[in-house]
Each structure stands twice: as C-alpha cells, then as structure tokens.
Amino acid sequence: xxxxxxxxxxxxxxxxxxxxxxxxxxxxxxxxxxxxxxxxxxxxxxxxxxxxxxxxxxxxx
Numbered sequence: 001x002x003x004x005x006x007x008x009x010x011x012x013x014x015x016x017x018x019x020x021x022x023x024x025x026x027x028x029x030x031x032x033x034x035x036x037x038x039x040x041x042x043x044x045x046x047x048x049x050x051x052x053x054x055x056x057x058x059x060x061x
Contacts, residue, residue, distance in 0.1 A: 007056075
C-alpha cells in the first residue's frame, strides 16, 4: 500500500511541476489530443500504459 501512495505522490508532483512551469504547453498538448481521433488517442494511451508498466518492472528488478 505504501508503494501505491508513493507512486501516486510522484505522479502528482510531476504533473504539478509541469502545470506550474509550462501551463501554455499543457493547453497546446490538450488541443492536439482533442484533434486526434479516438483510435489514435487510444493507441497513445496504450503506449503510455505499456511504457509505464515497463518502467515499474525495471525499477522492481
């Protein structure tokens, strides 16, 4: 359970840092995502999921 809370805290810290340092870039990225089709967004999400799982697996090894 503590690992889950740690992971969530790290995600929130990184997201907060990005929003604090580059809010305009976030708006641009959201506009770009909105312009993509549903299948493209789904593939991006699956790719991010796979990359995240790989990073967690590498960190645990």
